[in-house]
Amino acid sequence: MNESSEALETAFAHFQEGRLAEAIEIAGGILLVDSDNSGALHVLGLASAISGALENAVAYYAKALLSAPSSAAIHTDIAAAYLVLGAAEDAAAHSARATAIDPSLGPAHYNLGNARFALGDAAAAAAAFAAAIETEPENDAFWSNHLFALNFSPGATRQEIYQRNRAWGEMIEAETGPVAPPGASKHGEPLRLAYYLPEYDTHVTPRFLEPVLRCHNLDSFDVRIYGSQVSGGGTPSFVPEDVSWVDVGGFTDDELAARMHADGVQILIHPCTFKARYRRILAHRAAPVQIAAINLVSTTGLKAADYLFTDGFLDPPGASEQFHTEELIRLAAFNTYRIPETAPPVVPLPAATNGYVTFCSFNNPAKLSPGTVAAWCRILERLPDSRLLLKHRALGDADVAARFVSGFTGAGIDEERIILEGFTLDGAAYLDTYNRVDMALDPFPFGGGTTSYEALWMGVPVLTLEGTTFMGRLTAALMGRLGLGHWAAADVGTYIESAARLASDLDALADLRAGLRERARASIFDAAAFTQSLEAACQDVWRRLAEHR
Incomplete structure (x- = not known):
């Protein structure tokens, strides 16, 4: 050398x-x-x-x-x-x-x-x-x-x-290896319920979890969060004062499981199993009862996950059990979402003054499958004066933006009808973008989650295709809970026809827009009702465990 x-x-x-x-x-x-x-x-x-x-x-x-x-x-x-x-x-x-x-x-x-x-x-x-x-x-x-x-x-x-x-x-x-479940804690006291929230500052799970934390019945549940963040420190602002925060940054899975055992955790709800690397704690049997819930996309794949909380629409009885390692518990709803307190007021239907309909999708471009883009092109063909606004952080990349524009122009759609926007830092300004659009289009086969909740809060109804997978059905579940089941199409052809029909009735769109926020507040944003359903399920599965011991 x-x-x-x-x-x-x-x-x-x-x-x-x-x-x-x-x-x-x-x-x-x-x-x-x-x-x-x-x-x-x-x-x-x-x-x-x-x-x-x-x-x-x-x-x-x-x-x-x-x-x-x-x-x-x-x-x-x-x-x-x-x-x-x-x-x-x-x-x-x-x-x-x-x-x-x-x-x-x-x-x-x-x-x-x-x-x-x-x-x-x-x-x-x-x-x-x-x-x-x-x-x-x-x-x-x-x-x-x-x-x-x-x-x-x-x-x-x-x-x-x-x-x-x-x-x-x-x-x-x-x-x-085989892990024995920890011993059950005393009965007759509040159930010790834990949530595991790793790297909470890198994903949207807190938006789903915060309203639940604020609605828990603390006479019946001793609630704590074991969490970590990539940057910063201290108790996060979304955790109420009467909920315990345990910073487990730097803990190994073995150390975390041991800490939960020592703290006497009885039920562990894992609210962010959408990433497999977050799920490993479940294999260590950190609590006698372990549940996947709130922000997930599929089964955890782990036998040690005892239950998965879903609802009857996302997982129809008899049609989904074979795709899960967990026993399915069907709540009244799958999850809820934090009300965006800084959201601007809903404005009247833009199409009424624009003279044309503006569709939108604020979803990750990774969701915009070739079939989705093809369907949206046909919708734009049916309504030749309409526009489509796509907004996402990734569209700030010129290469990504050009790639998506070419998908539309290649199908004969004029480039000026496709509006692409990137990241907006201010949350209120981001939500205000919905005040420029009339109707949201859900992508498929993986539909919206946060984007559907936020569109509906801003008075923008979401047309969706009722899929076969969990995330292909979430927006349809939301629309059903709003009493708008006809906004969920059974197939692509119906999806295209529904878009053309619904977008052509501006009076109906305007009326729906005017009342949609309050309609959503009373249903999909009703955190108290969702939390009661979740708590009842937790008490039920704990009783089951007690009966089998």
């Missing part, structure tokens, strides 16, 4: 051990002698990326690739930087190159999956994550993203979704 190679090896070692200054100094010294040294440039790119200087990282990686165009590692790292920068097309191109050079490189497949998902190709994303799993079968991040993307994939069946979740569950159970 020559002196330059030894120095480069030392620089990489310093980087891997977190000594960035030393790594940068050595790499810089190498470049003084050899300005095109790809390894030294790679080190500087890595150091820049970990320091948050992503544009600099991309510049170093790009220069390194001029000297080492066949380096799968550098292609993988530049793809990761592009993903954080929101340049999904560039990330996809470099990830694809990396997987072609070295098919055994799991992170390259993983980056490709994330890029494809950002570009709206959920099926390709799920396949890329599956390829990543083949290289590292026990990688939680690979499995978590694969299972999540599978729910968006147009061709995925409930059976396939169940089987893949169960494959993950069997792997976790084998790692964990």
